Amino acid sequence: MSKSPEEEHLRKAFGWAARDTSGVLSPFKFSRRATGDEDVTFKVLYCGVCHSDLHSVKDEWRFSSYPLLPGHEIVGIVTEVGTSVTKFKVGDKVGVGCMVGACHTCDNCKNDLENYCPKMIQTYNSTHYDGTKTYGGYSDIMVANERYIIRMPENLPLDAGAPLLCAGITVYSPLKYYGLCKPGMHLGVVGLGGLGHVAVKFAKAFGLKVTVISTSLSKKQEAIERLGADAFLISRDQAQMEAATATMDGIIDTVSAKHPLLPLFSLIKPHGKIICVGAPEQPPELPIFPLLMERKMIGGSIIGGMKETQEMIDFAGKHNITADIEVIPMDYINTAMERLVKADVKYRFVIDIGKTLTPA
Numbered sequence: 147m148s149k150s151p152e153e154e155h156l157r158k159a160f161g162w163a164a165r166d167t168s169g170v171l172s173p174f175k176f177s178r179r180a181t182g183d184e185d186v187t188f189k190v191l192y193c194g195v196c197h198s199d200l201h202s203v204k205d206e207w208r209f210s211s212y213p214l215l216p217g218h219e220i221v222g223i224v225t226e227v228g229t230s231v232t233k234f235k236v237g238d239k240v241g242v243g244c245m246v247g248a249c250h251t252c253d254n255c256k257n258d259l260e261n262y263c264p265k266m267i268q269t270y271n272s273t274h275y276d277g278t279k280t281y282g283g284y285s286d287i288m289v290a291n292e293r294y295i296i297r298m299p300e301n302l303p304l305d306a307g308a309p310l311l312c313a314g315i316t317v318y319s320p321l322k323y324y325g326l327c328k329p330g331m332h333l334g335v336v337g338l339g340g341l342g343h344v345a346v347k348f349a350k351a352f353g354l355k356v357t358v359i360s361t362s363l364s365k366k367q368e369a370i371e372r373l374g375a376d377a378f379l380i381s382r383d384q385a386q387m388e389a390a391t392a393t394m395d396g397i398i399d400t401v402s403a404k405h406p407l408l409p410l411f412s413l414i415k416p417h418g419k420i421i422c423v424g425a426p427e428q429p430p431e432l433p434i435f436p437l438l439m440e441r442k443m444i445g446g447s448i449i450g451g452m453k454e455t456q457e458m459i460d461f462a463g464k465h466n467i468t469a470d471i472e473v474i475p476m477d478y479i480n481t482a483m484e485r486l487v488k489a490d491v492k493y494r495f496v497i498d499i500g501k502t503l504t505p506a
């Protein structure tokens with residue numbers, strides 16, 4: 147018979163987990179492995195709340211396994227390192243994003259693309275190679291192989307820096323890969339949530355012109371004055387959409403729910419690109435004629451490799467890029483999830499784990 151989550155490993159751990167598709171989170175006792183030779187253990191101080199956590203706790207993607215303890219924007223302070231660890235020491239400010247393992251032998255792994263490894267182990271809702279479950283960052287401690295540990299830049303606050311470990315790399319990587327990072331280019335950002343608002347910040351740091359494309363006017367002033375966007379387009383306003391026809395080199399689409407792609411195709415120039423990073427439960431309909439007639443392209447991307455994640459966070463440190471956050475106590479998480487459904491957050495909830503996660 148398999149062991150209970152509390153008995154699997156020697157080290158006691160504590161967090162908040164969902165037990166079923168209601169997605170309601172509550173206190174959860176489990177265990178983590180002892181620090182192995184190549185492992186780094188850290189005390190979790192903050193963890194961002196990604197929309198993927200919400201999709202997962204409610205099993206919207208149909209592969210959730212309960213109990214499910216989410217969180218993949220995890221930062222804290224190193225408390226212990228294994229005997230072979232060379233890059234980190236006790237007291238360092240570190241983080242873990244969406245991955246904690248990969249095969250290290252496939253072509254993707256050899257090319258620093260562990261995020262595309264067929265054997266990639268996700269930080270939560272996944273299985274370690276020893277057969278035990280992975281649990282995320284809504285918890286007191288984290289243990290991971292040093293390959294999956296990110297060094298946080300000294301100048302970035304840990305709370306506002308945490309969301310970069312998923313939201314940041316998820317937008318940084320495709321902008322680089324698809325060549326939408328050259329100064330002077332015009333980028334559209336669809337969906338101004340956790341991912342979208344950091345996409346605006348990275349794109350501005352790359353020297354792009356940025357237009358936010360949104361369904362409502364309510365975020366216009368902030369998008370321009372606080373986040374640094376150059377323009378704001380209401381997708382329901384036909385006149386505005388027509389005036390913007392074929393003006394953009396590319397669009398990054400971060401929307402979390404099903405929405406039409408056709409209007410977006412009209413905004414990009416011939417040979418332009420639409421990059422989907424949002425992961426709606428229902429797939430969008432794909433308009434084929436814009437792809438044919440104007441050689442437009444649609445692509446996707448998932449997070450980024452470990453090397454690029456460190457590059458992204460160092461770039462963020464250099465350009466002082468952080469997320470705009472609302473810090474919440476652990477016991478507010480169910481209300482936060484309800485608010486996230488309604489897009490009522492500017493722009494990322496971050497749980498103050500260090501001060502508010504108390505064992506039951």
Ligand SMILES: NC(=O)c1ccc[n+]([C@@H]2O[C@H](COP(=O)([O-])OP(=O)(O)OC[C@H]3O[C@@H](n4cnc5c(N)ncnc54)[C@H](O)[C@@H]3O)[C@@H](O)[C@H]2O)c1
Nearest residue numbers: 197198337338339340341401402403423424425448449489
């Ligand atoms: N590809 C990846 O590696 C990756 C990584 C992280 C998150 N994601 C996915 O990206 C999506 C966004 O994540 P997030 O954390 O930024 O979420 P979020 O809730 O912070 O932001 C989503 C945005 O989409 C907007 N939106 C929702 N429904 C809409 C609709 N029907 N039409 C137009 N706009 C709509 C909301 O107003 C909000 O601004 C989620 O689906 C998440 O799972 C993907």
Ligand SMILES: [Zn+2]
Nearest residue numbers: 196198312313
């Ligand atoms: Zn995420």
Ligand SMILES: [Zn+2]
Nearest residue numbers: 249252255263
């Ligand atoms: Zn691999």
